[in-house]
Amino acid sequence: MRILIIKTSSLGDVIHCLPVIADIKKQYSSALIDWVVEESFAEIPAMHAAINQVIKVAIRRWRKSLFTQKTWQEFNAFKEQLQSQQYDIVIDAQGLLKSALLSYLSNSQNKCGYDKKSAREGLASCFYQHKFNISYQQHAVLRNRTLAALSLGFTPPISMPDYGIQAASKLEASISLRHPFIIALHGTSRNSKLWLTEHWLSLVNQLAAQNIQLVLPWASEAEHQRALLIASKSDNAVVLPKLSIRALANIISQSVAAVGVDTGLSHLAAALNKHVVAIYTDTDPALTGVVAGKLACVNLGGKNLQPSPIEVLAQLNAFGVFTNV
Numbered sequence: 001m002r003i004l005i006i007k008t009s010s011l012g013d014v015i016h017c018l019p020v021i022a023d024i025k026k027q028y029s030s031a032l033i034d035w036v037v038e039e040s041f042a043e044i045p046a047m048h049a050a051i052n053q054v055i056k057v058a059i060r061r062w063r064k065s066l067f068t069q070k071t072w073q074e075f076n077a078f079k080e081q082l083q084s085q086q087y088d089i090v091i092d093a094q095g096l097l098k099s100a101l102l103s104y105l106s107n108s109q110n111k112c113g114y115d116k117k118s119a120r121e122g123l124a125s126c127f128y129q130h131k132f133n134i135s136y137q138q139h140a141v142l143r144n145r146t147l148a149a150l151s152l153g154f155t156p157p158i159s160m161p162d163y164g165i166q167a168a169s170k171l172e173a174s175i176s177l178r179h180p181f182i183i184a185l186h187g188t189s190r191n192s193k194l195w196l197t198e199h200w201l202s203l204v205n206q207l208a209a210q211n212i213q214l215v216l217p218w219a220s221e222a223e224h225q226r227a228l229l230i231a232s233k234s235d236n237a238v239v240l241p242k243l244s245i246r247a248l249a250n251i252i253s254q255s256v257a258a259v260g261v262d263t264g265l266s267h268l269a270a271a272l273n274k275h276v277v278a279i280y281t282d283t284d285p286a287l288t289g290v291v292a293g294k295l296a297c298v299n300l301g302g303k304n305l306q307p308s309p310i311e312v313l314a315q316l317n318a319f320g321v322f323t324n325v
Contacts, residue, residue, distance in 0.1 A: 001031045003152075004090045004106055006099050007144075008057060009038045011245070011264025012288065014045065015271050016140040017093050019161035020148035021050050027154045034085065036102055043246040044268070047165035055081055059098055083107050091151045092128065093144050100124035112151035141291045163271035163293050167249040175251070177238065181213040182321075183252050183269065184237075185260025186230075187223035192282040193262045195306070200230050202309040203259065208236035210322050212256065215240060217248055217265070257321045259312055266290050270297050275319040277312050281305055295319075 003024065007017040014037060024031055032052040035045040039056040046054050057078055062071045082105055092103045092113040103111045104127045115131035116122040125131050132150045134143050141161055149156040171177070186200060204214040214237045216227035224239075231237040240251065249268060252258060257275040260266030262285075266278045270290045276297040278290040285299035298315050300307035316322065 001028050001089070002085060002087045003028075003031055003033045004036065004085075004087045004103075004108070005033060005148075006036045006090065006092045006102055007094055008036060008059065008099055008102070009041055009094075011041055011044070012267045013094070013140065013264075014041045015163065015264060015267040016291075017144045018045070018048060018163040018165060018271060019141060020091075020093070020144050021048055022162035022164050023145055023148055023157050024152060025050055026157075027152065034087075036082070041245070043244065043249075044165065047167065047246065047249065049166070050164060057102065079105055089151060091148055092124070093147055095119035095121065095124055097121045097124050100127040103127055112147070114147065137287070139287060139289070139291060161291055161293060163273075165249075165271055167246070167253040167272055169250070169253065171250055171254065172243075172247055175240065177215060177251070177254070178213050179254070180211075180256045181215045181238075181254075182207060182316075183255040183258045183260075184214050184216050184230075185258055185263055185265040185269065186216065186226060187219055187265075188261045188263040190282065193280075195261050195279045195281065197226060197229065199306070199309050199312075201233050203312060204230060204234045204237045206309065206313055208234065212321070213238060215251065215255070217243060217251070256324070257316055257319060259316075262288070275316070275321060277315045279307050279312070281307075 007014055034053040035051055036055045036057055037045055039058045042054050042056050045051050065071050087106055087108040090103045090106050090108040090111045092099050095114045111128045112130040113128040115133045116125045118134045119125050134146050146156040207214055217240045218224040218227045227239045231239045252269050253272050258269035259277045261279050262283050266276055267290055269276045270293055273294040275295050276290050278299045280301040289299035290297045300311055
């Protein structure tokens with residue numbers, strides 16, 4: 001059986017879809033599973049050994065130069081790659097018009113997705129042969145697993161999710177970190193999701209007493225400046241160079257735990273089977289919070305809340321982080 005998963009973005013959404021691979025393989029061990037994903041997130045499914053082929057799409061980039069020859073050459077190459085396989089089942093786990101159109105391009109008579117009431121964009125359901133009503137008022141991981149199960153005719157699993165990805169154990173030669181360390185995932189898409197800088201400063205000082213270093217990655221210039229500010233106030237914090245998702249995954253896998261805001265990297269840490277304290281200040285973690293893999297994770301806060309450093313430290317202690325170092 002050849003199966004195509006369409007989940008193009010964003011980082012957290014792609015990670016939330018990973019458990020469907022293990023679910024499918026438990027039912028159909030010989031299935032060949034391909035995945036369509038935005039090029040900027042392609043490193044995530046590429047870390048899953050059970051995925052046969054990662055097919056990159058570049059809708060975000062193509063939109064910026066829609067009428068250039070290069071864009072249409074790349075689009076035609078993508079289309080050719082997509083249509084080179086005859087898929088038995090296509091599952092659009094994105095539920096958007098753009099992802100539904102990608103499913104439409106595939107060579108399959110069994111395109112599956114959310115129905116009009118369940119899809120994020122109801123018009124997307126017009127492009128599926130098989131449509132399923134799956135409540136939007138539940139966590140994204142559960143929605144994805146349920147959609148895959150119903151599309152393939154098995155009972156939706158209730159087991160803990162198996163994300164199935166594995167990072168390399170070796171860090172880049174240019175990076176030297178003092179062990180043990182906690183990874184601080186402080187950057188996010190909106191300022192309303194940020195944890196106060198003074199809370200990070202309090203945390204790094206408290207971790208110094210436990211001889212645990214705080215490691216600060218960054219992607220944007222604003223995140224870089226915040227990381228530098230935190231590190232300037234404490235010799236117990238180190239700022240990483242700008243890294244790819246795969247390189248950062250390698251570092252996360254070496255940490256004793258992660259503390260992160262509402263960002264895809266917090267979900268990545270959970271998928272890599274790390275303890276995660278996820279901090280929510282502007283969204284409901286019941287719908288998009290971190291879901292643990294093999295190790296316990298916790299979601300603190302919620303809309304218009306600012307969890308305290310004391311709460312974060314208490315959760316790290318409950319995980320046994322301080323007693324195991």
